[in-house]
Amino acid sequence: MIPLPCRNTSMSIFMHRYLLTTFLLCLLSAGVSAFEDPKKFRDIDPKYIDLNIIDPEQKVGFTVGDTITRQINITIKKPFYLVEESLPIVGYEKRYRGQLLGMSLVESSHTKKATKKGITYNIILTYQIFTNNVVAKPAFITADYYRVVNPADPDNVFKYRIPALTVAVSPIAVFGDIKVEDDMSDYRGPFFIDSAVILQKMHYAIIALVLSLLALLYIYSKYSWVPKLNKWFSHTYRKFKKKPASKANIELFIKALHASFDKTINQTLFMDNKHLLYQQNTSFRKIDSEIDEFFTLSRDIFFEQKKTHDLPKTYAWLKLFSLHCRMCERKLIVDSSDLKEMSS
DSSP states (O other): OOOOOOHHHHHHHHHHHHHHHHHHHHHHHHHHHHSOOGGGSEEOOGGGEEEEEEOOSOOSOBOTTOEEEEEEEEEEETTOEEOGGGSOOTTOEEEETTEEEEEEEEEEEEEEEEOSSEEEEEEEEEEEEOOOOSSOEEEEEOOEEEEEEETTEEEEEEEEEEOOEEEEEOOSSOSSSOOGGGOOOTTSOOOOOOOHHHHHHHHHHHHHHHHHHHHHHHHSSTTOOOTTTOOHHHHHHHHHTTSOOOHHHHHHHHHHHHHHHHHHHTSOOOGGGHHHHHHHOGGGGGGHHHHHHHHHHHHIIIIIOOSOOOHHHHHHHHHHHHHHHHHHHTTOOOOGGGOOOOOO
């Protein structure tokens, strides 16, 4: 005995067929309404349209998976307005004479802005390439037709043609055995490395290097001044280096130098306790002979007064000696050729 089909099963099959048919009809009607034959519409007078298209600068070297973006700025002047349903729909594959071109619209967006002239649309379309060949070949983004209409005469629909774009699609790899120097096709673009980041890092590195060199030159220069690295002799040198040579200034200069020595070792410095100065800062050993000359000059100026001193030469020697003390205080190198004996 053969079982009869269940009523619920028959109803389920009927509903599935009905829904599938409805879905296909919807798709077909959408496709027909979105991509109607443009020949049935008349061309609009160009004076009502302002068009500006920004295409990619690269026109060659594309391959499977690459994307191409077009920016279309179009102004529809009054009294016409754009039928937005005529704009390209994502998923539509470009065709030429019924054949697929391997160019598919993957992203579409637009904004509009009303002006005194009409409405300006900023349309951005991104196409992806799904074709390839063993040799370089042209690929097309065929022309689109946007429909415009006058609200006062809605039955009269016009069209406007958006120009096509032609690019070159290159093969993924060279076909067959070929020498690299022979593979110089103009349709295969070079690979570019973005050097902006590298150049920016190089600029920062050069700036840091220059600043570091300037800082080192400043710190280790004879005549530089750095906060907290200059102490007693630095102040003395700056105070007297520009004063005129006179007997009074020479006496003040010598007293200031004595005070700097005393503050350096925290007690009075004499000829017989110079070792305390050298223990405090070994750099002063380099000018040991000048220190002896200084004490001899000090004793003669303030106590013995046996010699007649040339004031300009004596003051110049004191400035040089003060500079050497300043350098020793900062533990800089004192050139031995700069050490000069004071002559009366």
